[in-house]
Amino acid sequence: NHFSTKEEDEFFLFALNVVREAGNIVKTAFAKPVGTVYTKASATDFVTETDRAVEELLIGKLSARFPDHKFIGEEGASTGKKYEFTDAPTWIIDPIDGTTNFVHRVPFLGICVGLTIGKQLRAGIVYNPITDELYSAQTGRGAFKNGFQIHASSAKSLKEAVICQSQGIHNIREKGQAWLDLMLENQRKLILAGIHGNRSFGAASINMVYLAEGSIDAYVECGLHSWDMAASVVIVREAGGTVIDPAGAPFDLMSRKVLCAGTPELAKEFSELLKHMDFAPEI
Ligand code: 2AM
Ligand code: CA
Ligand code: CA
Ligand code: CA
Numbered sequence: 418n419h420f421s422t423k424e425e426d427e428f429f430l431f432a433l434n435v436v437r438e439a440g441n442i443v444k445t446a447f448a449k450p451v452g453t454v455y456t457k458a459s460a461t462d463f464v465t466e467t468d469r470a471v472e473e474l475l476i477g478k479l480s481a482r483f484p485d486h487k488f489i490g491e492e493g494a495s496t497g498k499k500y501e502f503t504d505a506p507t508w509i510i511d512p513i514d515g516t517t518n519f520v521h522r523v524p525f526l527g528i529c530v531g532l533t534i535g536k537q538l539r540a541g542i543v544y545n546p547i548t549d550e551l552y553s554a555q556t557g558r559g560a561f562k563n564g565f566q567i568h569a570s571s572a573k574s575l576k577e578a579v580i581c582q583s584q585g586i587h588n589i590r591e592k593g594q595a596w597l598d599l600m601l602e603n604q605r606k607l608i609l610a611g612i613h614g615n616r617s618f619g620a621a622s623i624n625m626v627y628l629a630e631g632s633i634d635a636y637v638e639c640g641l642h643s644w645d646m647a648a649s650v651v652i653v654r655e656a657g658g659t660v661i662d663p664a665g666a667p668f669d670l671m672s673r674k675v676l677c678a679g680t681p682e683l684a685k686e687f688s689e690l691l692k693h694m695d696f697a698p699e700i
Contacts, residue, residue, distance in 0.1 A: 418534045420506070428483065428506065429540045429555055432530050435478045439471045439528050440546030443513060447522070447547055454520050457495050459590045463516045468492055471512035475530060479508055491644045502643075502671065502700045504535045509647035509670075514543075515620025524548060527622035531647025538670070541651030543622045552626040554655035560629055569658035570631040570679035575686055576611040578634035581624045583617045588640040592694060603691050610690060621675075625649030628677050629656035635678040635687045637663050640696055643670050653677050659684040664693045671699040 420428075446452075446467040455464050472492045479486065489500040490510040508530060513519050515526030524547040532540040543552040552567070554560040560567050572578045582604060588596045607615065616633060618624050622645065624636050629652045647670060650660050660668045663676040665688045673696035678684035 418537070418539075420534060425534075425539060425555065428486075428532060429542075429553075431482055432479065432508070432532070432540070432542055433551075433553065435475055436528055436530055436542050436544050437551070438478075439474050439512070440544050442471055442474065443467060443519075443526070443528060444546040447519065447524075451520055451522070459587065461517070461586055462590075463520050464492060464495065465513075465516065465520065467519070468513045468516055471528060472510060475510050475512060475528075476508070489643060491642065494642075494644075500700070502533075502536065507533045509533065509644050511622070511644035511648075514622040514645060515618075518619045523619060525618040525620050525623045527620055527626070527649075529622045529644060529648040531644075531649075531651060533647070533670075538647060538651045538654075541648035543626050543648050543652060545623065550626075552629065552649075552652050554652040556651060556655070558655065560652045560655035562626075562630060567630040567656050569629055569653065569656045570634045572634040572678075573680050573682040575607065575635075575683070575690070578612050578683060579614045579616055579632075580607060580612050580687070581617050581628070581633050581636040581638075582607060582615055583621070583624065583636075583638040585638060585640050591640060591696070596694065599692050599694055606690055621645040622649045625653050625675075625677060628658060628679070629653045631656075631679065635676070635683050637674075637676045637687065637691060639663065639674040639694065641673055641675060643699055646670060646675050650675070650677075661688060663688055663691055665689070669698070673697070673699060 511529040
């Protein structure tokens with residue numbers, strides 16, 4: 418990483434302003450009828466004009482300000498755009514994480530912007546403009562919500578945990594019935610392990626920022642993409658949380674899966690209890 422703290426601060430502060438601007442678009446759209454909802458790879462894989470407009474705004478403004486930087490964005494990727502993941506400063510963008518919530522007017526969604534340099538995560542921004550909650554972090558400098566520092570929970574055991582095991586309905590398309598069986602078996606094991614509850618908010622980023630501020634204690638999801646996780650992973654780590662692969666290995670942004678917990682002890686117990694299924698890596 419050849420960039421100074423001052424340069425990285427400039428990247429981060431500029432991105433914060435662009436994300437706030439994108440938030441206005443999403444908030445305005447959320448108050449109106451949803452308009453045309455297009456489907457992508459399956460009947461439950463949605464995209465709206467707002468997803469596209471927000472991605473265009475974010476990439477347009479960031480690339481105009483930082484012409485040497487690279488981009489990975491969900492809606493570009495889904496129209497067949499090929500992205501490379503290189504050592505260059507790379508903005509990993511999900512314009513609306515939680516499109517199903519957006520379409521159904523459930524107020525849990527996040528505009529997600531993560532930054533890698535030398536393939537290492539350096540900064541993350543997750544903004545829910547509906548609730549006006551802005552989560553942000555830079556590597557080594559703590560995690561914040563609307564300017565106040567946040568901390569992940571100190572729960573060390575499933576017996577004192579509210580967990581989030583996402584349903585991953587989209588995974589059934591990729592993995593078939595076997596996915597459903599695995600998910601239900603894991604859910605059963607968790608209940609028998611004595612968890613306090615299972616809460617899932619329909620957006621990977623919202624699940625992760627809630628973990629970062631200690632509302633939930635552990636989270637697992639498979640079938641995700643780099644843009645679902647990049648920004649939130651920085652926020653969880655900087656809030657003191659642990660981020661690993663669901664099978665217990667080190668986390669890999671391109672591996673399509675993630676497990677987070679407030680403590681390494683809980684992450685270990687959770688990952689050892691779960692049955693696993695691998696996804697083909699992304700890039
Ligand atoms: P998205 O809203 O940006 O698509 C719960 O559905 C979580 O899984 C959301 O964060 C959602 O992100 C993500 N997800 C990933 N792939 C998906 C798919 N094919 N269909 C629906 N949600 C998907
Ligand atoms: Ca999507
Ligand atoms: Ca997403
Ligand atoms: Ca999205």
